[in-house]
Amino acid sequence: MGDIGEMNPLNPDDVSKAIASSTTLLVKLIDRIKDRETAALAAELQSTYFTIRQELIRLQSENANLALDKRNLDTQLFNLKQSHVNETTELRAEISRLKAQPSPRQADELEQGTIAVLKFLFDAAQDVSGRQIARQFNMHPSVLDHYIDKLLEKRLIEQATVGGTGADCSFRIESKGRDYIIKSGLFDPNQRTPTPRRAPDDPHRLGMI
Numbered sequence: 001m002g003d004i005g006e007m008n009p010l011n012p013d014d015v016s017k018a019i020a021s022s023t024t025l026l027v028k029l030i031d032r033i034k035d036r037e038t039a040a041l042a043a044e045l046q047s048t049y050f051t052i053r054q055e056l057i058r059l060q061s062e063n064a065n066l067a068l069d070k071r072n073l074d075t076q077l078f079n080l081k082q083s084h085v086n087e088t089t090e091l092r093a094e095i096s097r098l099k100a101q102p103s104p105r106q107a108d109e110l111e112q113g114t115i116a117v118l119k120f121l122f123d124a125a126q127d128v129s130g131r132q133i134a135r136q137f138n139m140h141p142s143v144l145d146h147y148i149d150k151l152l153e154k155r156l157i158e159q160a161t162v163g164g165t166g167a168d169c170s171f172r173i174e175s176k177g178r179d180y181i182i183k184s185g186l187f188d189p190n191q192r193t194p195t196p197r198r199a200p201d202d203p204h205r206l207g208m209i
Helices: 012-100 104-108 112-124 130-136 141-153 175-183
Strands: 157-159 170-173
Touching: 112 130, 112 141, 112 170, 112 175, 130 141, 130 170, 141 157
Parallel strands: none
Antiparallel strands: 157 170
């Protein structure tokens, strides 16, 4: 052996082996590093895939709920439309029914001839025979009976005598009839009260024939 300070010269074969060994170790180290990066990337991709899958499931669930809500809304809208159609039909029927019925005012309205007879009795302020009324308006007895019947039916006048025909009976105005004349604006306070024309005496009644 030589002194400690002396160094043996390197064998070229040993140097080659050392370089080869180092290279092998370096390749293995690089492969391990690559494997770790790949594993980390794979783990990241797997985590991202799981997150995306969960989001997809959530969106599918929301879509299903929205579809269900839409069906419910469609059903409610159909029911509302049907209800509107039914209500519209009922309202139109009610309007037609109301139009067909006379209003309370129309029901209380009298024919012009009936009003004229009532006004005549109002102005007379006394019992008047049917014959006097017919002569006052030059009216056919049957037409007079029609007007008298209407006035009696509505309790605007009353029959003062019992029995006989309309021409022979006497009539007087009722309080309801006076109220009708005044509220209808048919009363003129400046108008003079007419005196009913007296019917001529019946020769048969006087025994002249």
